[in-house]
Amino acid sequence: MNVINYTQGVLQYIPFFYVIWSDDLLSYSEISVIKTAIHEDETLRKDDQDILISWLNPKAPPKDKELKNWKKTITNSYIKLVESEVHPLTTFCQKLVCYYHADCPFNVRLKDIEINLGIQPNHYKHLFDLEVVQEITSNHYDSSKIDLILKGKHTTVVDDFRKVLKAPIFDWGIKRTKEEFREHVLQQVKFLAKEGYGAMAYPEAYGGTENMPGYAAIFENLMYVDGSLAIKFGVQFGLFGGSIQKLGTKKHHDQYLTNTGETKLLGCFAMTETGHGSNVRGVKTTATYHKETDSIIVHTPGKNDNKEYIGNALHSTMASVFAQLIVNGKNEGVHAILVPIRNKEHKLMPGVTIEDNGYKLGLNGVDNGKIWFHQVRVPRENLLNKYGDINANGMYHSDIKNPNKRFFTMLGTLVGGRICVARAGLGGAKKALAIAVKHALKRRQFNDSIKIQEDLLMDYPTHQLRLTPAVAACYVYDVTLTHMMEIYSDKSVVDKRKIETQAAGLKSIITWFSNNTIQECREACGGKGYLLENQIANLKNDVDIFTTFEGDNHVLLLLAAKGILSEFKSEFNSAGFTAVLKLLGSRLTDKLSTINPAYTNNTDKDHLYSSKFHKHAFDYRTRRLTYTLAMRIRDYVKKGIPSYQAFLKVQTHLLALGKAYSIELAYTTFTNFTETIEDEKYRQLFQKMGTIYALHELRKDASWYLEQRYISGTKSKAIRSRVERLSTELRPHIKTLVDGYGIPEHCMNAPISKN
């Protein structure tokens, strides 16, 4: 045994001091926590206190020689660090004292430091050249409790649904030919209809519960089974059924809605054309009212005007066709008309031509096709006439006089689809993360030459950084989408324009996030992630198209940005516009005045972790981007540039605003939600998810904040290292966090995700 020069009082603090000084982990305010503890530690003699305090001067840190002495003292004790102990570092200190001294009580002061500073074994275990009895995961949090918080009021619906998914028809398997795959998915959809899930969002009279938020919640769960199932389900009940429900009137509901919910009537949603994807308003298909026969003639005029990529096109007997409605020679704009496309023998109706779209990157269980109409005649009643109708005298009528507004009102009823697509993408990201995390908790590769066992992938800092912020972001987006769907379904909110803007932005950032996350998971699982059996590959290919359909992400972000600007819109070219800018300018100036150097340079933990900082930073960005954007457009317009051209010139600025707005919206929605969590332990956990999300997002856009001098270089670095530190801090709970998504066990059957 070596001669030890430290008193018992000093000795017990040495592991803490070694942790503090061997790394640049603690900020000044955190060091002051330790000072206070030492001052209040009654077990310490005055001279011990003096020594310890003298080691806490950031301007004169202890010498390397001192640190080596500490290290030696620790190493020579051969005490094991046990991560799973309740206060591992404090317990370790106690054992160290026990080794060198007879008397070794447990010091409550040390425990307080450990708790208050949030020092976790992950932060220091690598510092000790000792064998660590390492637990693969911690049971500090209960994943089912987390799942309960996320499910919220949909708990019963979701739990029941997850049980239904246990049926053998939902077992995962590889189906390479589209015919076999499509047939299987069709049977799955029919099975769910039989269980009553098809009609869920419809009124009770048609077999449903009018529970759109519940529908969205189960929709995400479909992704855990298969992407094709989710999309086919969405096309049949959400798009086709939804168009009848929302664009049609009682006669349509009575005639079709129950059958649609029960899959007795299979239908498709024929909006997109080969020549018109994003620009739906410009579709070329015509629906011309013919007075003599009191019917509507649906027609495809040119070779690229066919309906394109229509899901369910090969199985359907009816299509909800979006076409330019022409009444008495006048184009009344895009309307939806129900067109029978097949008869009872499943033969094509006269004038209808359908072609298989063939194989796609993913979603090969969905039967996409092209549809042409050659002078197809349907009764006048087939017009979905909620927002525009032709009366018995053959006259067009709509309560919404402005054709522009009418078109967007019709499209607006479909915003629910965008929220559902984002939810589905999120479901894909969650499943991929769950698989990648479980793999990383099994897979070992490389090691320190002194150890026998190789290290778990999950114990590598880079691996933690790759997965943890994404794990946290799923919480943020889950809560946000749930909230959005509540507002969308709230009938008391009549003007849905705001939610349209929000859904457009969120759909974009969340589907991109999902794609990036799944890609990261694929790479994080190495070659194993590339095998279809491990189910990341199919998620990747299925979710890929979510960035395109239900609105291309770029187009949607431009739409969102224009929505944000819309409050100025009516003011354009008028004196009022300048007034609005001035107002916004002054509010910005107010905000700017608070950004003094102390704020810009503040790298303290409490500040960086505070939601006040995050909210301010996000709010500042949105406002600043809005203001500068409006200024730029105004300047162009003042110089005589047409507004269409002016908008083209600021496209990248619009995209930046759309993203910034959506991230702020997600963070704010999530933070508000966390405040409603009653259990403090879980509230704090969720808030930590929000913190890592916010800091990670700020980090990604650090160049913008630095350009604006909103943060200093030092603060930017501090944000980066806090993201790394939080990723490490959450390492013991990472399994619980992905289990908290509540993905049913029977859907987690990828070989690499099983023990």
Add this chain to the structure above:
Amino acid sequence: MNVINYTQGVLQYIPFFYVIWSDDLLSYSEISVIKTAIHEDETLRKDDQDILISWLNPKAPPKDKELKNWKKTITNSYIKLVESEVHPLTTFCQKLVCYYHADCPFNVRLKDIEINLGIQPNHYKHLFDLEVVQEITSNHYDSSKIDLILKGKHTTVVDDFRKVLKAPIFDWGIKRTKEEFREHVLQQVKFLAKEGYGAMAYPEAYGGTENMPGYAAIFENLMYVDGSLAIKFGVQFGLFGGSIQKLGTKKHHDQYLTNTGETKLLGCFAMTETGHGSNVRGVKTTATYHKETDSIIVHTPGKNDNKEYIGNALHSTMASVFAQLIVNGKNEGVHAILVPIRNKEHKLMPGVTIEDNGYKLGLNGVDNGKIWFHQVRVPRENLLNKYGDINANGMYHSDIKNPNKRFFTMLGTLVGGRICVARAGLGGAKKALAIAVKHALKRRQFNDSIKIQEDLLMDYPTHQLRLTPAVAACYVYDVTLTHMMEIYSDKSVVDKRKIETQAAGLKSIITWFSNNTIQECREACGGKGYLLENQIANLKNDVDIFTTFEGDNHVLLLLAAKGILSEFKSEFNSAGFTAVLKLLGSRLTDKLSTINPAYTNNTDKDHLYSSKFHKHAFDYRTRRLTYTLAMRIRDYVKKGIPSYQAFLKVQTHLLALGKAYSIELAYTTFTNFTETIEDEKYRQLFQKMGTIYALHELRKDASWYLEQRYISGTKSKAIRSRVERLSTELRPHIKTLVDGYGIPEHCMNAPISKN
């Protein structure tokens, strides 16, 4: 006709002034170019000059009212802007004068401004509310000339090969079952062997031309046909054949090499194990020398020790097996041994078990499998004995005494594979870009309400920004990889350690770039990009795994970073290390001293476009990251933290260094190459590619440069807008630029890429 207040002299400049002031496009130094031109314009009267000069004061720009007057003057003329004219803006000015005045000569001064400032129609045509006779593409550059520059000395080899690819066996088609797909790819490989391409990199005695650089050049072209073909080809001739060629000796060459090149012998490269992917050195398979029978017994000890993911495993009759060689009870480290795995009837040899890996995300035309060996006996001669041998007396011998060095020498011979994988990824990116660009030059969506035709996707600034920097990066990486392969193949360079570091880094950044690019192309093509027939989907799935195989990108970047640090390695823990740091520190300080505010704030075009600036910025980053990294590691080590742990703590720093180093390497290699291009017009074009690459890369890492105060916020914004401007500037040439890749017409058969 309106009353016009401008003299002829002033009028001719008005379109230029409108372009200058309606946007913030020109920097001060560019404005001074105009001033000079005005002063030297002899056609101008003194008072005209005074008016024009008065409009050039950046501190007192012309009033909006003035701009509106200019605009009106232009609009009222109804003159068409013809983009394809030689000096469109000057010609436009002339026509404008002709409209208002009788006399209207072509003004050479204006032409000079147009040329010197690089003002392109894309920068201003949106400013004129006039019909633009717009050419979809320009023929200013000749794509075959570009292709010639890229092919360089491999022109004949590549051109011949591209002709071979016209054979019907290389026609593209969808094959959904792995059995059919694999069989087809096998026949393609045999076809190429028959044409002599299999043996290409082997010595002449074995049917080749020992042309490794040529092999790499044709390898990229295989990607234009199909990813599975490229990989299967690479496994058979590059990995299996390469292991015989480079790790074996004459007896092996004589016995196997000719047959391998002719595909009479099909083989696989059995290195990776289920339990050991990245950590190859830890493979568990044993090869134990048995003295009595003078043979080697190859054995798989545990359940996860099987060879995994072995390409060509189902078609091969022989495997090059990497195993721990044990001679007289001593483990001599990993060596390769040739093991027959099937007999002439294609039945498995005794003790060999092979399982199909099944379906993968992509590359389903490659037959990957798992291989187990149960006490499989092969003659001692089957040891590939170039770097380590067992003599007739059963004694192990190697000229490389250090087992560590021996292992890395063996692996080093396989560096060529990494370069080829990067090349293949690059080929995928090129083809995806060519498809996306051609689609964007056909596809129209949305328009200004006053126009009849919708706008081409390629005319949207965001679309230009999505594709153009990637188009340019392909040029940079193409040239870089060609150069790397030259060095690698240069027998006069004995120490390959540097090229190993470089290949590791480049493989990582280029395969990531390829994946990101293909993803961007998929999204840029919307739903059409999702259809298999349009061939982006399969590229995406095939190239995906390139980030993992031949070395996981993260692991390779860590390797590269450690390579960069290796010059300090022997100095660790010694006084010498400090000296090295001091030296590096002083060099950095020198560099830092040049970064005065004038440099940090310099947003002038000439500066931002100069390769001197780019080189300095890249060099600064690499040095700074190296220095701070070394300092951090030193500090940890000084505090007693074991170096393995210290390296773990700086993992993200290592990754950043690996990337920074590789980007600098690519840019420097490319820039050096451009100086050798004789034709000035093409040299300048290539240099513009280098400029957009450099600025785009600086932009991506702007937060780091801002943190370091290497650039100011203003400069960061200027870099961003220069990337956007260059992307727009290259718009007329974008088709020529992707045609310059030289992808054979018969490989560009995706429906959306055809006219």
